Amino acid sequence: MTRIGVFDLFTVGIGPSSSHTVGPMRAARDFALAVSACRADRAITSLHVDVYGSLAATGQGHNTFGAILLGLEGNDPERIEPDYARRRVQEIEAGAAMRLAGTALNFTSRDLQLHPLLVRGAHANELRFRVSFDSGAGVDETYYSVGGGFIEKSGSPALPGSHAEEPFPFDSAAELLAHCTESGLSIAEIMLANEKSQRSTAEVRSGVLGLWTTMRECIDAGFRATGFLPGGLQVPRRAAGIVTGLRDSGQTSELEWATAAAMAVNEENAAGGRVVTAPTNGAAGIIPAVLFSALRANHGRGDDASAVIEFLLTATAIGTLYKKRASISGADLGCQGEVGSACSMAAAGYAALSGGTPEQIENAAEIGMEHNLGLTCDPVGGLVQIPCIERNGMGAVTAIHAARVALHGNGSHHVSLDAVIETMRITGADMDAKYRETSRGGLAVTVAQC
Numbered sequence: 153m154t155r156i157g158v159f160d161l162f163t164v165g166i167g168p169s170s171s172h173t174v175g176p177m178r179a180a181r182d183f184a185l186a187v188s189a190c191r192a193d194r195a196i197t198s199l200h201v202d203v204y205g206s207l208a209a210t211g212q213g214h215n216t217f218g219a220i221l222l223g224l225e226g227n228d229p230e231r232i233e234p235d236y237a238r239r240r241v242q243e244i245e246a247g248a249a250m251r252l253a254g255t256a257l258n259f260t261s262r263d264l265q266l267h268p269l270l271v272r273g274a275h276a277n278e279l280r281f282r283v284s285f286d287s288g289a290g291v292d293e294t295y296y297s298v299g300g301g302f303i304e305k306s307g308s309p310a311l312p313g314s315h316a317e318e319p320f321p322f323d324s325a326a327e328l329l330a331h332c333t334e335s336g337l338s339i340a341e342i343m344l345a346n347e348k349s350q351r352s353t354a355e356v357r358s359g360v361l362g363l364w365t366t367m368r369e370c371i372d373a374g375f376r377a378t379g380f381l382p383g384g385l386q387v388p389r390r391a392a393g394i395v396t397g398l399r400d401s402g403q404t405s406e407l408e409w410a411t412a413a414a415m416a417v418n419e420e421n422a423a424g425g426r427v428v429t430a431p432t433n434g435a436a437g438i439i440p441a442v443l444f445s446a447l448r449a450n451h452g453r454g455d456d457a458s459a460v461i462e463f464l465l466t467a468t469a470i471g472t473l474y475k476k477r478a479s480i481s482g483a484d485l486g487c488q489g490e491v492g493s494a495c496s497m498a499a500a501g502y503a504a505l506s507g508g509t510p511e512q513i514e515n516a517a518e519i520g521m522e523h524n525l526g527l528t529c530d531p532v533g534g535l536v537q538i539p540c541i542e543r544n545g546m547g548a549v550t551a552i553h554a555a556r557v558a559l560h561g562n563g564s565h566h567v568s569l570d571a572v573i574e575t576m577r578i579t580g581a582d583m584d585a586k587y588r589e590t591s592r593g594g595l596a597v598t599v600a601q602c
């Protein structure tokens with residue numbers, strides 16, 4: 153049984169995409185570290201980077217190519233400053249040397265070999281890096297960016313989590329609910345017990361609250377920023393105007409504030425700002441927005457820190473099921489994998505903060521996905537802007553409603569969460585590739601780009 157925890161699913165990165173920006177930067181960095189480790193005093197004579205499938209098809213709009221250059225220089229998406237990232241990519245593209253493992257190379261995004269129609273291996277998001285040394289030896293590694301910033305290296309274990317013994321291991325919602333029934337613990341308490349197999353309670357609390365701080369900073373930055381988003385579509389930022397209107401009118405509706413907060417986060421993401429994958433960048437707005445809105449409405453009953461931890465641990469429990477049993481990647485399963493998964497996770501968190509039982513929380517998560525089944529990924533211009541920004545707003549509203557519907561019942565329902573996740577997996581597998589983050593179908597081809 154593979155372990156996925158809260159700090160695997162929620163990580164700090166930069167926009168606009170976890171699979172197309174954060175994952176490629178991590179892969180390139182991992183490769184750079186491998187080159188450093190085996191280079192010794194040999195000189196690097198050549199570097200080849202092949203970019204396949206969805207990464208090549210929409211890489212321009214997702215800043216994939218700049219992320220690869222930054223990763224090759226050893227940068228980490230969790231720590232790199234967004235302003236530095238933008239400036240450094242511009243410098244390299246303008247002719248400054250790119251430094252790989254201490255060697256200055258003339259290598260820009262124009263040297264990347266793009267294969268947008270080619271899916272060779274286990275996943276549509278593939279990268280192959282090759283370096284040759286003057287000795288004739290070299291390093292040759294292939295990576296897959298599988299969604300949410302997770303990367304897999306060809307020939308290595310699939311997931312980053314350790315296999316340490318957890319007190320409550322689960323791979324299905326049925327197993328999770330059985331643990332709750334037998335132990336009398338809530339879903340969040342089950343997750344906390346599992347997290348404590350890796351780190352102390354204090355470390356879990358401070359780490360989760362740190363994630364929330366980054367989420368809040370992202371919402372606030374989006375509420376302040378105005379102007380147009382980068383990329384050429386001339387998409388205006390709207391969250392700041394919406395929030396000004398809400399404040400001026402004294403509007404307190406949870407749904408209105410959740411919509412504004414989700415759009416704020418995704419505008420920041422589209423601008424290459426600092427975001428938390430939740431569980432991906434494209435869907436990064438829904439979970440922070442629903443939590444923000446719930447805290448505003450005092451669903452945390454006055455103890456915001458405990459509410460944040462309960463919400464995010466509950467959402468994590470649900471998110472691990474999507475990661476293990478299906479996928480959270482738009483290139484795998486369309487937008488149901490990104491916005492659908494985030495909506496389901498947020499619905500579970502909201503139901504938990506509202507006092508829901510484990511069965512009601514499972515029901516909320518199921519409703520949150522059921523009405524996103526079949527949702528395609530068709531970003532206009534390959535940019536994570538249209539439909540992504542508004543879609544996060546809609547996803548946040550659906551999550552709150554899903555939880556409210558579930559809380560009207562007693563947790564008993566027809567479609568189990570496990571069944572809806574399996575339906576989502578099969579639906580995504582049946583989906584034509586043009587609806588899976590290639591920008592070759594849907595809005596991406598019917599909307600004029602001028």
Ligand code: SF4
Pocket residue numbers: 434435482486487488490491528529530531536537539540543589
């Ligand atoms: S349409 Fe959905 S899956 Fe595709 S890039 Fe936008 S948010 Fe991500």
